[in-house]
Each structure stands twice: as structure tokens, then as C-alpha cells.
Amino acid sequence: MYENKALTKEPLVSMVNEVEETRQSKTINFTELYRKNAAPVFYYLYSRVRSVADAEDLTSQTFMTALENLSRLRDPRKFTSWVFTIARNKAFDYFRQSRRRPTVDYNEDLDAATAMRVGLSPTDQDCLFDLERLMSQLSPLDQEYLSLRIVAELPFAEIAVILGEPETRVKKKYYRLLERLRAQVEK
Numbered sequence: 001m002y003e004n005k006a007l008t009k010e011p012l013v014s015m016v017n018e019v020e021e022t023r024q025s026k027t028i029n030f031t032e033l034y035r036k037n038a039a040p041v042f043y044y045l046y047s048r049v050r051s052v053a054d055a056e057d058l059t060s061q062t063f064m065t066a067l068e069n070l071s072r073l074r075d076p077r078k079f080t081s082w083v084f085t086i087a088r089n090k091a092f093d094y095f096r097q098s099r100r101r102p103t104v105d106y107n108e109d110l111d112a113a114t115a116m117r118v119g120l121s122p123t124d125q126d127c128l129f130d131l132e133r134l135m136s137q138l139s140p141l142d143q144e145y146l147s148l149r150i151v152a153e154l155p156f157a158e159i160a161v162i163l164g165e166p167e168t169r170v171k172k173k174y175y176r177l178l179e180r181l182r183a184q185v186e187k
Contacts, residue, residue: 029076030067030070033079033083038059041059041063041083041087041152042056043151043152044084044147044148044152045058045059045090048091048147049091049094049095054094058087061090062083062086062087063083065086065090066083066086078161080154080158081154081158081161081162084152088144088162131181131185142173144163145159145170145173145174146174148162159174
């Protein structure tokens with residue numbers, strides 16, 4: 001009788017150790033995934049909300065949500081597209097909430113001062129302002145394509161997963177969008 005208790009305790013201890021090792025490996029894996037994806041997620045969110053503080057807040061919210069729901073991720077190889085989907089949803093939530101709050105008008109002088117600090121020439125500043133003006137005239141979805149591809153530097157396959165569209169459609173739309181912008185710049 002005592003032998004049976006000893007036998008049942010040993011597998012239980014082994015099982016507890018395995019659970020602890022799994023928890024530690026998930027923490028280590030998440031830390032590595034965070035390091036790899038934090039900057040691209042931040043830059044993506046910054047390109048959407050245009051505020052460093054809000055982008056930092058949304059980035060932290062994104063990774064907190066990812067950490068809390070990590071057990072729901074079935075394929076760890078899809079972490080990047082999964083975390084960008086979370087970030088995209090956080091940006092949507094931000095814009096929904098900001099409609100209820102007063103907004104600040106675009107201040108070109110402030111952006112000019114920022115561009116000067118970065119060290120851009122006046123010609124480059126003008127090009128940058130023209131590009132921002134053109135991008136602001138795009139639809140939110142078109143802006144999304146550019147942000148995910150150029151700012152976040154995601155491959156087309158991951159953008160397709162995030163947007164829920166076929167990869168070929170994403171490529172075609174992206175390249176047509178670039179051609180349209182190029183034509184407007186050349187005018």
C-alpha cells in the first residue's frame with residue numbers, strides 16, 4: 001500500500017517539473033519573440049497614430065494581450081502575423097476612442113521642427129511633407145498596406161494573414177498603390 005503512494009507521488013513530481021519547464025520555456029520564447037517584434041510593431045503603430053506616447057502605450061497593450069493569450073496561439077511560427085493582428089485591432093480601438101475625445105489639428109510647424117532636428121535638408125523636408133499629404137489622402141486600408149509593408153517590413157504572406165486576403169491580391173494592390181503614388185509625385 002505504501003509502495004503505491006510512493007509510485008504515484010513520483011510521476012506527480014515529474015509532471016509538476018515538466019509544467020514548470022514548459023512555463024519557463026514559454027517565457028523565454030516570448031521574451032525572444034518580443035525582442036524580435038517590438039520595434040516593428042511600435043513603428044507600425046506610430047505610423048498609424050502619429051504619436052510616440054500613444055504608439056508606446058498601444059505597443060505595450062499589444063504585447064500584454066499577446067502574453068495573456070499566448071496559450072491560444074496554435075502555431076508559434078505565426079506569432080508575427082498574430083501579434084500584428086492584435087496591434088491592428090488595438091489601433092482600431094484607439095481610433096474608435098479618439099472619436100469621442102477632442103482631436104488636435106495637424107501642426108505643420110511642429111513637424112518642420114521635428115524634421116530639422118532629424119537633419120533633413122529643406123528639399124527632403126518638402127518631399128516628406130508632400131508624401132505625407134499624399135498618404136493622408138489614401139483610404140485607411142491603403143494606408144494599412146503601406147504601413148505593414150514599408151514601416152513594419154512584413155512579407156506579403158504575413159500581410160495577407162493579417163488582412164485576411166489572398167497573398168496575390170495583397171501584392172497586386174500594393175504595387176498598384178505604389179504606381180499611383182509615383183504618378184501623383186511626378187505631377
